[in-house]
Amino acid sequence: MTIKTTHTGSLPRTQDVVDMIFARENGEAYNADDFASVMKDASAATVARQVETGIDVVSDGETSKISYATYVKDRYTGFSGDSPRNAPGDLKLFPSFLKRLAEAGGTPQYARPMCTGPVKSKGQADLLADIANLKAGMEAHGAAEGFMNAASPGVISLFLQNEYYGSRDEYLGALADAMKDEYRTIVDAGLYLQLDCPDLALSRHMLFGDLSDEEFLKIAATHVEALNGALDGIDPDRVRVHICWGNYEGPHVCDIDMAKVFDTLMSVNANQLLFETSNPRHAHEWTVFRDRVDDIPASKILVPGVVDTTTNFVEHPEVVAQRLERFLPFMGTDRVIAGSDCGFGTFAGFGAVDPEIAYAKLGALVEGTRLANARA
Template sequence: MTRIATTHVGSLPRPKPVSDILVALERGETVDAAEADRAFQAGVDEAVRRQVEAGVTIVSDGEMAKISYATYIKDRITGFDGDSPRRPPADLEAFPTFLERQAKGGGTPTYRRPRCVGPVQPKTLAPLHDDVRRFKASLAAHGDPAGFMNAASPGVIALFQPNDFYPTDDDYLEAVAEAMRPEYEAIVAAGLILQLDSPDLGLGRHMMYKDRSDPDYLERIGRHVAVLNHALRNVPADRVRMHVCWGNYEGPHHCDVEMAVILPTLMTAKPAGLLFETANPRHQHDWEAFADQLSTIPDDKVLIPGVIDSTTNFIEHPRVVANRIRQFTDLVGADRVIAGTDCGFSTFAGFGVVDPEIAYAKLAALAEGAEIASRRLAA
């Protein structure tokens, strides 16, 4: 029987000692390095243990030592400083009362988002080496499951950290890609699966490029993908996967660009694996785009649909999960589908709408649903 593998997008709830240290570091406070390392190691160990116990087969380190999935890069590459004004997505601008409620209720993270103010170049891989060391120790302690590690794509770095230095957006993207390339290559060299987080390809439509036409937007994200591919030139495609989403927040999402519009561009990206949303109400129909464009999906692409929502505390019924998985196995076969989540459960340290205990219960439902789908396929 072909057993459908399970995974998720990466970030997991961080224990309070970990979040406290990350926030202190973000504020520029002095933190004992040995104490921080112990807290991070304990956090990674707990995250790996709980993923394995939940039945997840391809696990992450939970992004324990990162303040967020995109702004962490300021400590690893040069050229970033200061802060950036927040640019609300177009769907929230359309409902200002909801936007105000989100802001007042703590629904919007307030961490610093530095700007590009100088040459972007590699600074240090030491934090990455620490991440890898802690993660591999925890993998070894819990049965050596397959592991993946997140890294920000050039496009998402540009999405959240505007350019005040380079003469053109393309110059900025190319510099970021070359600066991040050593991190990408080091993750794969460590024996881990590299996951590139690329919400710029979905979320970017109603944030970075919300005033552009669809053709202009497609031209720009085509450039994002081309730059990413160049940064991956020394990395095998089957060791990389790419996550695309439309923003990990509860909101109207009525301005989200349709999957059918961007899918041809996504298929030109080098990573063999593609993670995308299909569990939340706005994207449950996206399997239709894959069905309609099935002939354009390369045979080596692995689809990793989100069959668990990451913005609600509903625990999905395992049979619902199995049905969602089946929509994709019916298209490309069980060997080219991995069951995943829509997005991360703690995109920013100390911030997440899903209760930590419920997050792991949802991962257990993911695993149970994948088992049901596997049995159905074998029947």
């Protein structure tokens, strides 16, 4: 088998998409039909660009979403007000850098309401529109496989904090109950479901910095338990899970090691595992998978990030190939897919990487994968 190519989901949005999203976000007047038309056209164009670049498993680029986690406030009841902002622990250690980021507009601006009431679905109109737009784009441009992102209960609890339920576990349970229909709908549409789970790594230094690693891992286990409950009955072969430490350029000196979250990652009922291996803080951690290959269930497929998503360096295809080839001796080409460290458009209207350079990096991902396949 040959190694396929994909990415983590979010891609740069055009200015008309951003303007529409923020008009809705800010409660400004906008035409719903125009909104739907813009999102449909932009999603199709995003699919076309991926196909032209050579990506095998495409997404809608999260076109219509304000962000990968906080979009739930628009689709579910129970959220209002604003959550306290808590900078990642590594940025707190370097306050001059944090100040520089803030003053330069290096932090995204979007609402993070609290959970102040029961979390219930408002209906699936937005989700069904996203699915229809993605599938139409795939059909029009010849993409055989597609995936759609969805927030995990844990990442929702990270960014939209609880002020209603009696405990964290109760809140996670309510979120899992609310989200499971979204998960099922995506899979039933013939798409892969990608669950974004930075709560399994990023939240260690963003929300639980006062705990020990061991205490954090116990909390992470409760997040996985809630997530797996929401996935009950869904074929793990149709599910991807993405773990990361925060998609921002920063020191990342507080990141918990992959070696410590390895078991947590393996315990998710998802058979495609997306993780960072390109940025300088985690590039070495491919060895964790090599050294613990016997602990990787035979059903699991590794999707290492072979291009970084926080800098405008375009990786040489040979670098991409070498990053992939590290995994082949112990996983084989049938259990490795080339991916990106994270998304290129995690938040609408905000991204460190120039949109054209983002696609150039995906092009390098494709070319490097071709090299690795030719040598395998």
